[in-house]
Amino acid sequence: MSRTEKTLCVGASSGGHMSELEALLAYQSKWSLRPSVFVATLGISTKALPPDARHYLIGECDRNHLWQAVRTLVRSCKVVWRERPDVVLTTGSMPLALFCLMAKLFGARIVWIDSISQIDRISMSGRLVRPFADLFLVQWPELERRYPGVRYAGELV
Amino acid sequence: VIFLTVGSALPFDRLVQMVDGVLPSLQLQEPVFAQIGRGRYKPKHFEYIDFLPKTEFDKAFDEASLVISHAGIGTIGIALRTGKPILVMPRQEAFGELVDDHQMLTANKFEALGHVLAFSTPGEFTAKMSMVREFSPKARHANVEGISSAVEDFLARV
Numbered sequence: 001m002s003r004t005e006k007t008l009c010v011g012a013s014s015g016g017h018m019s020e021l022e023a024l025l026a027y028q029s030k031w032s033l034r035p036s037v038f039v040a041t042l043g044i045s046t047k048a049l050p051p052d053a054r055h056y057l058i059g060e061c062d063r064n065h066l067w068q069a070v071r072t073l074v075r076s077c078k079v080v081w082r083e084r085p086d087v088v089l090t091t092g093s094m095p096l097a098l099f100c101l102m103a104k105l106f107g108a109r110i111v112w113i114d115s116i117s118q119i120d121r122i123s124m125s126g127r128l129v130r131p132f133a134d135l136f137l138v139q140w141p142e143l144e145r146r147y148p149g150v151r152y153a154g155e156l157v
Numbered sequence: 158v159i160f161l162t163v164g165s166a167l168p169f170d171r172l173v174q175m176v177d178g179v180l181p182s183l184q185l186q187e188p189v190f191a192q193i194g195r196g197r198y199k200p201k202h203f204e205y206i207d208f209l210p211k212t213e214f215d216k217a218f219d220e221a222s223l224v225i226s227h228a229g230i231g232t233i234g235i236a237l238r239t240g241k242p243i244l245v246m247p248r249q250e251a252f253g254e255l256v257d258d259h260q261m262l263t264a265n266k267f268e269a270l271g272h273v274l275a276f277s278t279p280g281e282f283t284a285k286m287s288m289v290r291e292f293s294p295k296a297r298h299a300n301v302e303g304i305s306s307a308v309e310d311f312l313a314r315v
Contacts, residue, residue: 006315015166016230023234027305033312042166060166062256087315089308111311113304117230119262135311137304154303157234 009085009103010049011039013060013093017115020091020156022048024113037083041072041095054083061095063124069098076102084108091115091156097125100133109134116140116157122147160221161191161203162214164229168196169254172246176225177202179279183286189225190217223289228264228275237272237297244274244285271295 008031012021018040025048028034038046038053041060058075061068076099088103089111090096100110114126116139122130130136136150144152161176163169173193177200180189189203192214199205209217218224218235226232228245236243247264248254264275272294274285 008312015164016232016234019231019234023299023301024304024308027301030305031309031312033315064256087312109311109315111308115230117259117263119259119266123259124257135307137307139304151307153307154300154305156301156304157230157237157297157299 005036006033006086007037007083008033008035008087008089009037009039009083009108010035010089011058011096011099012091013041013095016117017091017093017096018046020113020115022046023156024091025049033087035089037079037085039076039079039090039096039099058095058099061098063094069094072098073102080106080108087111089113092123092125094125094128097128100129104132111135111137113137113156114139114143116155118143122150158187158217158221159185159189159223159225160217161189161193161205161225162218162227162232163192163194163196164227164232165208166194167248167254168194169227169246169248170196170198171252171254172225172227173200173205174198175246175279175282176200179282179286183283187222190221192217228260228267228273230263233263233267233273236294237299240294240296242274242289242292242294244276244282244289246276246282249277270297272297 012018038055056079058072061072072095080102085108087109091113110133112129112133139155141152180202191205192209193205224243228247245264247260250258267273268275276282276285
């Protein structure tokens with residue numbers, strides 16, 4: 001694989017996070033970099049990406065399941081080692097926050113979009129990623145006013 | 158048909174049981190069909206299935222006159238895109254249904270904006286079911302393009 005083309009990795013947990021990512025991917029034809037790597041948590045694929053995109057699963061985990069988090073970190077590390085993404089774009093949640101952490105350690109730039117279901121504060125996984133995210137978007141204008149460095153640019157639902 | 162769904166990931170017995178308990182007293186003219194996930198509670202008053210493949214889920218959603226669901230943003234999003242009236246019940250941390258109470262806030266916010274009807278108790282469910290025939294969900298105009306532009310501004314500089 002040529003390294004001249006930058007690698008854009010997109011990912012989300014299953015459920016609402018994935019719906020939000022797919023809503024955004026409907027606009028990918030307008031981007032200067034197209035997604036070539038796709039990261040999901042469970043056995044869910046997407047039709048929102050070109051067929052040659054490479055798919056990976058990193059498992060579900062949340063704040064209450066440390067062992068699952070370790071597993072997700074190990075799987076994330078393998079994906080990052082192999083793909084060396086230049087940019088990771090995600091709509092959350094915790095497993096993708098861990099993936100972002102790994103990717104950041106390998107030099108990736110991080111675009112985090114906090115879920116629209118976060119109404120009055122940023123999600124816990126978002127708070128983990130915010131200190132090292134390169135672009136952090138929220139989907140309610142009130143949250144942009146509350147958190148410095150966070151941007152509101154629209155909504156996915 | 159009224160379509161009841163608990164979403165793709167987790168069971169939600171409290172919702173299925175609440176609808177099953179209240180249903181006889183509502184004396185509805187149409188049947189309920191439910192997707193109950195890995196729930197342990199098996200409803201007595203309506204047909205159900207554990208999971209539906211995506212295409213069949215979309216078909217059930219499309220054919221329903223009304224959707225009853227957990228307050229997950231995936232399901233709410235489909236209802237908003239298709240203009241389908243939807244009643245949502247938030248999963249709660251106190252019942253071990255989620256790691257936090259963001260679905261409570263989601264349900265309240267989207268109800269306040271006129272997009273959904275929300276309930277948490279059998280009494281509220283009965284009340285919202287009597288309101289729903291006059292309820293036409295307010296259309297939502299999500300600015301997805303705004304987010305896409307912010308992403309592209311970023312990607313162009315990478």
